[in-house]
Amino acid sequence: xxxxxxxxxxxxxxxxxxxxxxxxxxxxxVVLVVGRFSEKAPEPVQLGDNQTPLIGxxxxxxxxxxxxxxxxxxDEAYAQAAKRGVSVEYLNxxxxxxxxxxxxxxxxPTVSDYDVYIQIFEDDQFTQQLYLSKLIPPxxxxxxxxxxxxxxxxxxxxxxxxxxxEDDHATIYQQATVTMDFTVEMK
Numbered sequence: 001x002x003x004x005x006x007x008x009x010x011x012x013x014x015x016x017x018x019x020x021x022x023x024x025x026x027x028x029x030v031v032l033v034v035g036r037f038s039e040k041a042p043e044p045v046q047l048g049d050n051q052t053p054l055i056g057x058x059x060x061x062x063x064x065x066x067x068x069x070x071x072x073x074x075d076e077a078y079a080q081a082a083k084r085g086v087s088v089e090y091l092n093x094x095x096x097x098x099x100x101x102x103x104x105x106x107x108x109p110t111v112s113d114y115d116v117y118i119q120i121f122e123d124d125q126f127t128q129q130l131y132l133s134k135l136i137p138p139x140x141x142x143x144x145x146x147x148x149x150x151x152x153x154x155x156x157x158x159x160x161x162x163x164x165x166e167d168d169h170a171t172i173y174q175q176a177t178v179t180m181d182f183t184v185e186m187k
Contacts, residue, residue: 086176087112088162089141099150099184106160106180107141114164114173118142120180121159122149130158135169155183 087109094104108116115138120131130147158180164173 086116086162086164086174088176088178090160090178090180092180094145094180094182096151096182096184097187099147099152101144101146102182103144104180104182105141105143106145108136108138108162110139112138112164114138114166115169116162116164119161119163120145120147121161122151122156124159126159126161126177135165151182151184153184153186155181158182 089105089107089109091105094102096102106118115135117135118131118133119126119129122128122130128149130149130151131145132148133142133145136142159177160180161175161177163175165171166173
């Protein structure tokens with residue numbers, strides 16, 4: 001008699017797992033059927049207040065129903081993700097006593113495969129350029145720079161853009177932007 005309740009306890013988790021699998025398969029089937037037979041993308045929906053933008057579907061988006069094409073797209077996405085991004089190396093702080101000449105450390109790391117040039121902007125819209133370097137080869141660093149515009153005393157958040165260029169020195173490979181704090185000492 002004691003064996004019968006133990007067998008029921010052992011079956012209970014197995015039954016639960018089977019029910020979960022069946023529910024998941026049913027949900028997947030519903031999603032596939034709805035996706036396959038819907039001809040028009042849903043209209044954008046207002047999300048909360050009037051400040052929230054409406055987000056709709058991109059024009060020309062289609063449902064991929066060919067498993068081989070889907071696998072190819074996934075493989076391409078993984079290959080793109082495996083590529084190394086822009087390697088950056090820098091110290092977050094740079095200092096100056098005159099607002100123009102800064103001691104800093106901004107490098108193109110040795111692991112980089114490309115020459116880079118550095119642009120430093122005063123604003124996050126990248127319209128007020130403070131500095132533009134020449135090409136910096138991998139394994140080299142800028143330890144001092146002279147800005148094109150004098151900064152006032154205090155700490156300024158600046159935007160440093162690393163631009164990797166191909167061997168022809170005319171084709172941009174990739175870009176990355178980091179922030180740094182440029183501090184002009186108070187006199």
